[in-house]
Amino acid sequence: MSETSPSPLRILVVEDEALIALELECLLDDLGYVIVGVACSSQEAIALGQETHPDVALVDIHLVDGPTGVAVAQALSADPRTTVVFMTANAKRIPDDFAGAVGVIAKPYSERVVAGALRYVAECRAGHVASLDGLEGFRLAAQQDRRVHH
Amino acid sequence: MTARSRRLEGSMDAGATFASAFEGSPTPMVLVDTQRPDHPIVWANAAFLTLTGYAWEDIAGRNCRMLQGPMTAPETVAAIGAAIAAGTSFEAELVNYRKDGSWFWNGLTLSPVRDADGVVTHYFSAQADMTGKRTLEMTMSDANANLGRQVAEQTADLRAALEQKTALLHEVDHRVKNNLQVISSLMLLKARRTPEGEARDALNGMAERIGALSTVHRMLYSAGDVTRFDFREFADDFVDDLVAGIDGERVAVDASIESMAVSAAMAAPLALMLHELATNAVRHAFPDDRSGRIGITARRHDGALHMVIEDDGVGLSAGRPNPSGFGRSLVDMVVRQLRGTIAWRETAPGTRVEISVPLDSVSLRDAVADPEDNAS
Numbered sequence: 001m002s003e004t005s006p007s008p009l010r011i012l013v014v015e016d017e018a019l020i021a022l023e024l025e026c027l028l029d030d031l032g033y034v035i036v037g038v039a040c041s042s043q044e045a046i047a048l049g050q051e052t053h054p055d056v057a058l059v060d061i062h063l064v065d066g067p068t069g070v071a072v073a074q075a076l077s078a079d080p081r082t083t084v085v086f087m088t089a090n091a092k093r094i095p096d097d098f099a100g101a102v103g104v105i106a107k108p109y110s111e112r113v114v115a116g117a118l119r120y121v122a123e124c125r126a127g128h129v130a131s132l133d134g135l136e137g138f139r140l141a142a143q144q145d146r147r148v149h150h
Numbered sequence: 151m152t153a154r155s156r157r158l159e160g161s162m163d164a165g166a167t168f169a170s171a172f173e174g175s176p177t178p179m180v181l182v183d184t185q186r187p188d189h190p191i192v193w194a195n196a197a198f199l200t201l202t203g204y205a206w207e208d209i210a211g212r213n214c215r216m217l218q219g220p221m222t223a224p225e226t227v228a229a230i231g232a233a234i235a236a237g238t239s240f241e242a243e244l245v246n247y248r249k250d251g252s253w254f255w256n257g258l259t260l261s262p263v264r265d266a267d268g269v270v271t272h273y274f275s276a277q278a279d280m281t282g283k284r285t286l287e288m289t290m291s292d293a294n295a296n297l298g299r300q301v302a303e304q305t306a307d308l309r310a311a312l313e314q315k316t317a318l319l320h321e322v323d324h325r326v327k328n329n330l331q332v333i334s335s336l337m338l339l340k341a342r343r344t345p346e347g348e349a350r351d352a353l354n355g356m357a358e359r360i361g362a363l364s365t366v367h368r369m370l371y372s373a374g375d376v377t378r379f380d381f382r383e384f385a386d387d388f389v390d391d392l393v394a395g396i397d398g399e400r401v402a403v404d405a406s407i408e409s410m411a412v413s414a415a416m417a418a419p420l421a422l423m424l425h426e427l428a429t430n431a432v433r434h435a436f437p438d439d440r441s442g443r444i445g446i447t448a449r450r451h452d453g454a455l456h457m458v459i460e461d462d463g464v465g466l467s468a469g470r471p472n473p474s475g476f477g478r479s480l481v482d483m484v485v486r487q488l489r490g491t492i493a494w495r496e497t498a499p500g501t502r503v504e505i506s507v508p509l510d511s512v513s514l515r516d517a518v519a520d521p522e523d524n525a526s
Binding site for chain 2: 017019020022023024026027051062089092098106107108110113134135136137140
């Protein structure tokens with residue numbers, strides 16, 4: 001973390017399953033990131049995004065108001081400050097253009113893959129060349145480079 | 151034929167012989183005079199009268215168009231007229247009408263009859279009732295159309311059923327993965343809230359085992375084939391997880407895993423087995439900052455998966471006794487379930503575990519004899 005950015009990444013968690021969200025918060029906290037909020041519906045997610053301008057949004061596809069994660073990704077990635085990463089067991093619902101997201105962490109995920117994916121995003125945001133070696137659970141969208149380097 | 155024709159040419163009553171032969175032929179025949187206006191019928195045999203239902207007096211001197219009716223194709227009639235005008239032969243099938251108004255498909259051949267100077271004087275036509283053949287064709291074509299419709303309907307039904315099945319599979323897949331994630335999160339949350347010690351280690355251990363099963367599920371459904379997965383893909387992912395959790399300076403992991411298809415039924419037990427053995431080696435073989443290496447090899451040979459997990463650590467007897475011995479008994483249980491064999495050996499230094507597990511028919515489907523050819 002410290003070698004790639006002066007301040008830790010600020011992360012918005014968009015996840016409707018309370019247990020998963022809570023555990024993810026603990027994990028992100030352990031990894032030294034800052035959680036700016038947890039949203040479980042699309043409205044909440046978009047509102048929190050506009051309010052907090054997170055560095056990274058981890059977005060599940062299925063939220064309490066249905067498979068609205070794709071729309072959330074579209075809305076959040078419209079803010080150039082925010083890098084969106086899907087986090088879902090339902091990767092088949094992701095559109096071909098990834099709705100502006102840079103990639104997807106497949107559920108069920110391991111803590112190592114979450115850590116690796118966030119490290120990758122942090123490196124890319126800092127303009128460094130990052131490697132995806134050994135991160136089978138994290139898949140990039142096509143043409144992700146253009147989206148990560150603003 | 152030539153000899154006979156020549157013989158007949160010499161005969162006085164050749165004409166009478168031909169006339170008699172044509173008259174008695176079962177093939178309907180008719181002759182029209184093309185040098186007279188409107189090409190009147192000048193001769194027809196008995197078979198022609200039977201076919202059309204007319205008496206000779208009804209048709210003598212009339213034009214053949216008297217046989218036409220509403221269902222007669224005008225373009226066929228026009229083609230016949232053109233052939234006659236050109237003085238060429240012609241074949242056609244058209245609808246003709248009998249005296250009683252009933253119709254039939256008439257298959258006819260037209261050929262010009264020339265005089266000694268080569269001038270066309272008559273047209274000769276032989277006919278055949280093609281109604282039976284036509285009806286058969288129509289029936290066949292109807293039957294084909296019907297079959298086609300039925301096949302299309304059944305294909306649509308099958309496609310709908312398949313779409314339903316695929317949607318259901320996705321739904322179940324999604325739920326299984328999500329539930330595994332929830333179970334794993336539950337374990338880890340409880341572990342975080344449990345004081346350091348045996349209970350927390352147990353919870354973390356269970357979360358890791360669930361993680362191994364989760365990896366299998368993720369791989370089973372992400373590939374196109376939900377009945378099998380590639381053991382190497384799983385093992386690579388697992389070894390990455392393993393290496394990430396240890397001090398790489400002190401303990402090295404060498405993995406050599408052949409690509410091989412493993413059925414969904416065998417996937418979870420095999421994943422658990424590999425997880426227990428490798429994790430055991432990492433946890434117990436190198437106490438007190440001891441360094442060394444762990445080797446993992448897996449290959450397919452004679453329809454069985456052969457796996458060796460070895461370390462150059464302290465060995466089974468020297469190692470700290472595992473509080474419950476749960477890992478080892480889990481491995482023994484899984485190997486028994488898969489009808490395989492397992493041997494634990496002290497290699498001084500270290501431990502070597504050899505496992506052979508027969509692969510089931512689903513795993514071996516399409517498998518080639520030499521697994522190296524199957525590496526892709």
